[in-house]
Amino acid sequence: MRIIVAGASGLIGTAISRTLRSAGHDVGTLVRRPPASPAEFQWNPGEGSIDDTALKGADAVVNLSGAGIGDRPWTRSRINELRASRLGATRTLTAAMGRLDTPPAVFLSQSASGYYGDAGPAVLRENAPAGSGVLARICIDWEAAAHEAPAGVRVVTPRTGVVLSRSGGALGRLMPLLRLGVGGPLGSGRQYWPWVTLPDVAGAYAFLLSSPLSGPVNLCAPESADVNSLIAQLAGALHRPAVLRVPAPVLRLVMGQLANELLLASQRMEPAALVGAGFEWQHPSLAQAAAWVADRGPDS
Template identity: 45%
Template structure:
């Protein structure tokens, strides 16, 4: 397939390009500068500008655009950027597909488990309702923008959690652990939806050729608490895990991001992926962390 990717140079995008190229797909990158060859197309997502004719030349579109949630704290201005960078970019892609003479057959658009809000004690699947909070509102608007794609295009929104790999939030966790500052966050009993980077990109590649549409959870099949994730990192890096940070202190330091990212509990199950036959390489978060720490970049 010829696949157009927005966000190809990011944490997940870089790994996805490698995966799809290895599988024989042809990649076209969306870039925020002048295109320098047939494997690039220019756009300005903030301004809603894109050469919509590129949509006539590709079979599928993968949207990974969005400002990082791991950048802290979330100031008022940055919360606006979190929203705009997702909604505007997604709407720009959907509008371009609608203008194309031959729209792509597949549109895979990133989303997030933040859709479910804070739901302690509840098992969450794609059939669960939306929660409340800032991220739930962001994701609702984000997915609504993806739904503007033409009806003949199979549209799937993949709701991702904490991606275990060299980048994103795990980069910060790794730095704190390496410095001996890994800590229990609040009670530590809140569930963190996680997925190994290998499985994240494998699932996206799988969705390109699957018939699934609508929301799909991209999380590991075995739930894990924040305490389990942080303790596993510290244990494998041979660092202490004895500190504890009360919820109140996290709130004072990080504001809304503490409640939405670190203290929120979401026991998410990738029900539709499992039912469709996708097989995970890393079934437990410990396996995902082992793979991350044993990767070539870690050794280097």
């Protein structure tokens, strides 16, 4: 397949692009700078512009573009940027598809577990209602923008959970502390995080390109875990203690609203669609995932 990836330079985009190329696919990428190779195509999603030759003849488009959720404090202008970067990129792609005589057959446009807001211990399958909060509102509109793709395009919006990686990602700041034995649970630790390893994210995207699934797909591991269990497993795999709990008031004081929605919210997602379609995880259990994360090898 000829696949165009937007947001290919990030942690998830790099892993997905590598996996797709290893499977023999022809992968092109969208870049904001002048292209450095025939596989790169320039675009400016903030202005809604794109080299229309990028999508010509493409079988699929993978959209991972958007400003980093946890990179900076959530000021009003930053929240606007988080929203605009996602909607602008998605609409630039769907508009470009609409200008083609034969648009790509598949559009995989990333969403996030934040769609469900803070749902406590309730099990969340794909038909669960949207929650409230900044991330939920962004995800609702982000997914709606993806469905502006032309008729006949199979649109999939993977609601990606907390991605476990050996470097960077959601645990990028916590892992060094755990390796030193000075990390610990966040808040009460009873909130559920819908975790998934980076290789399984890449594998799931490759799977979704050829599966018949459409609409929202919960992208997480089949084994649910609260933060207490997650941190304990990671620390155990690293042979380190993890007893220095960070109280919720401290997190809120330091991070504000970001703490409530990213660290303290509970989303007990279940990957019902992926399970039903026969997807096979490399790391389906938390013990397997922790052992993989603790290995100092490259993300792959």
